[in-house]
Amino acid sequence: MATTGILLVLFLYVHMAGNLKIFFGATPFDHYAHWLRTIGEPLLPQQWYLWIQRTVLTVAVIGHIAAATILARRARRARPVRYAHRPKVQGSYAARTMRWGGVIILLFVVYHILDLTTGTLNPVGSPGHPYANVVADFAPHRWYVTLFYALAVVAVGAHLRHGIFSAARTLGQRGARGEHVARVTALVLSIVLVAGFLSVPFAVITGLVN
Amino acid sequence: MNLKLRVWRQHGPDESGRMVTYAVEGISPDASFLEMLDVLNEKLILDGEDPIAFDHDCREGICGMCGMMINGVAHGPERATTTCQLHMRHFADGDTIDVEPWRAAAFPVVKDLVVDRGAFDRIIQAGGYITAPTGAAPDAHATPVPKPDADAAFEAATCIGCGACVAACPNGSAMLFTAAKVGHLGLLPQGQPERGARVLNMVAAQDDAGFGGCTNAGECTTVCPKGIPLTLIGRLNSDYRKALRKS
Numbered sequence: 001m002a003t004t005g006i007l008l009v010l011f012l013y014v015h016m017a018g019n020l021k022i023f024f025g026a027t028p029f030d031h032y033a034h035w036l037r038t039i040g041e042p043l044l045p046q047q048w049y050l051w052i053q054r055t056v057l058t059v060a061v062i063g064h065i066a067a068a069t070i071l072a073r074r075a076r077r078a079r080p081v082r083y084a085h086r087p088k089v090q091g092s093y094a095a096r097t098m099r100w101g102g103v104i105i106l107l108f109v110v111y112h113i114l115d116l117t118t119g120t121l122n123p124v125g126s127p128g129h130p131y132a133n134v135v136a137d138f139a140p141h142r143w144y145v146t147l148f149y150a151l152a153v154v155a156v157g158a159h160l161r162h163g164i165f166s167a168a169r170t171l172g173q174r175g176a177r178g179e180h181v182a183r184v185t186a187l188v189l190s191i192v193l194v195a196g197f198l199s200v201p202f203a204v205i206t207g208l209v210n
Numbered sequence: 211m212n213l214k215l216r217v218w219r220q221h222g223p224d225e226s227g228r229m230v231t232y233a234v235e236g237i238s239p240d241a242s243f244l245e246m247l248d249v250l251n252e253k254l255i256l257d258g259e260d261p262i263a264f265d266h267d268c269r270e271g272i273c274g275m276c277g278m279m280i281n282g283v284a285h286g287p288e289r290a291t292t293t294c295q296l297h298m299r300h301f302a303d304g305d306t307i308d309v310e311p312w313r314a315a316a317f318p319v320v321k322d323l324v325v326d327r328g329a330f331d332r333i334i335q336a337g338g339y340i341t342a343p344t345g346a347a348p349d350a351h352a353t354p355v356p357k358p359d360a361d362a363a364f365e366a367a368t369c370i371g372c373g374a375c376v377a378a379c380p381n382g383s384a385m386l387f388t389a390a391k392v393g394h395l396g397l398l399p400q401g402q403p404e405r406g407a408r409v410l411n412m413v414a415a416q417d418d419a420g421f422g423g424c425t426n427a428g429e430c431t432t433v434c435p436k437g438i439p440l441t442l443i444g445r446l447n448s449d450y451r452k453a454l455r456k457s
C-alpha cells in the first residue's frame with residue numbers, strides 16, 4: 001500500500017508541475033507534451049520512456065488496488081455482525097473515505113485518459129495539441145466536466161491527506177513529534193497538489209488561459 | 211434519572227440475538243454505567259426474567275474486563291474512561307442509550323454483552339513475555355533503564371487488554387493492543403533478546419485470530435481508556451520490518 005502509493009504520489013507531483021507549463025502558453029505546453037515522448041532518446045527509441053512509465057504506473061495502481069482489496073475483505077471478515085448503532089466517523093474523515101474515494105479516483109483516471117490522452121471523449125481530441133484539448137475541456141458551457149475534474153482532484157487531496165501520513169506510519173514513523181510532522185506534511189502536500197491541479201481549469205474558465 | 215435502554219440480548223454463542231428495549235427509572239446521576247445495569251438486572255430478576263450478562267471485575271478502571279459499545283462508542287462518550295468508570299451524569303434524563311457487545315469475529319459473543327477475548331491471550335502467548343530464569347527477584351538497579359525509556363515503556367504497559375481498540379476499529383484490527391505489548395517489552399533492555407521473534411510471532415498470532423489489517427485510521431486511540439498512542443503502531447511496523455530483514 002505504502003510503496004505503490006508513494007510512487008503514485010511522485011507521479012502526481014511531476015504531473016501537476018508539468019500541467020503548470022500551460023501558463024507559459026500553447027507552444028511551450030505542446031512542446032512539453034512532445035518532449036515527454038522523446039525522453040531517453042537516443043538511448044531509448046521514441047515513446048519508450050513514456051511506455052516504461054505507463055507500465056510502472058499501471059503495475060503500481062494494480063498493486064495498490066490489490067492491497068486495498070485484501071484489506072477491505074479482511075475487514076469485512078473481521079466484523080461479520082455490524083453494530084446497530086454506529087456514528088459514521090469517530091476518527092479522521094479522510095481515513096474513513098479511503099476505499100470509496102479510491103474507487104472514485106480510479107473511475108476519474110479512466111475517464112481522464114480517454115479524455116486527454118487518447119482524446120476519445122475530448123471535444124477537440126487533437127493528438128499533439130494538449131493545449132487546445134485542455135482549453136476545450138474546461139470551456140464554460142462544459143461546466144459539468146470542470147466540476148467532475150474539481151471533485152476528482154479534491155478526492156485525490158483527501159485520499160493523500162490520510163495516505164501520506166499512513167504510508168509514513170506503515171514504514172515505521174514512530175515518534176510523537178514525527179507524527180505531528182507527518183500529519184502536517186501530508187496536509188500541506190495535499191493542499192499544494194490540489195491547488196496546483198485546480199489552477200488549470202480555473203485559469204481556463206476565467207480566460208487566463210485560452 | 212429515567213432512561214430508555216436498548217440492549218443486545220443473545221442467549222448463547224450460537225443463538226441469534228436482538229436489541230431489546232428496557233425502561234430504567236430512578237437512576238442516580240452519580241451511579242456508574244455498570245451500577246445502572248445492576249439496578250436494571252435487579253428489577254429483571256424480581257420480574258423473573260434473565261438478567262443481562264456483562265463482564266466486569268475491578269470496577270476501578272484497571273482490569274480491562276468491562277467494556278461495551280455505548281451508543282456506538284466503545285466505553286461510551288467519556289474519553290480515556292472505562293465503562294465501569296463512566297458515570298450517568300454524562301447522560302441526560304430521558305435519553306435512549308444503545309448498548310451492544312464488542313463486534314469482532316475474533317471476539318465471539320458468549321452471552322448478551324459478554325464476549326470471549328481469548329484471542330488476546332493467544333497473541334500474548336505468542337510473545338508477550340520475556341523468557342527469564344526464575345529465582346529471587348533481581349536487584350532493582352541490576353539493569354539500568356534510562357528514564358525516558360522507562361516512561362515510554364510504562365505508557366505502553368498501561369494497556370489493560372479491554373478490546374475497545376478492536377471494537378472501534380473500522381477494520382476490526384487488534385493492532386493497537388499488539389503494538390502496546392510489543393512496544394512495552396521492546397523499549398526495555400530485558401525485552402531485547404526476543405525483540406525480533408516477538409513482533410513476528412505476535413503479528414502472526416493476531417492475523418491467525420481473524421483480526422483485520424491496520425490502515426492507521428486512528429479510531430482505536432480515540433476510544434482507548436488508557437490513551438495508548440498511535441505512534442506505538444509505527445514502532446511495531448519498524449520492529450517488524452527490521453525483524454523480517456534479519457529472519
Ligand code: HEM
Pocket residue numbers: 012015019033036050054105109112113116117130134149152153156197198200201
Ligand atoms: C485539473 C487537473 C488535471 C489536468 C488539467 C490534467 C491534464 C492532463 C493531460 C493534458 C494529460 C495528457 C498528457 C499527454 O498526453 O502528454 C494527462 C494525462 C494523465 N493524467 Fe492528468 N490532469 C489532471 C489531473 C490528474 C489527476 C488528479 C490524476 C490522477 C489521479 C491524473 C492522472 C493522469 C494520468 C494517469 C495520465 C496519463 C499519462 C499517460 O498518458 O501515460 N491527472 N493529464
Ligand code: SF4
Pocket residue numbers: 368369370371372373374375376386387390430433434435436437438
Ligand atoms: S490498547 Fe487501549 S483499547 Fe486496546 S486493549 Fe489496550 S487499553 Fe484497551
Ligand code: FES
Pocket residue numbers: 265266267268269270271272273274275276277292293294295
Ligand atoms: S471492571 Fe475493571 S476496568 Fe472496568
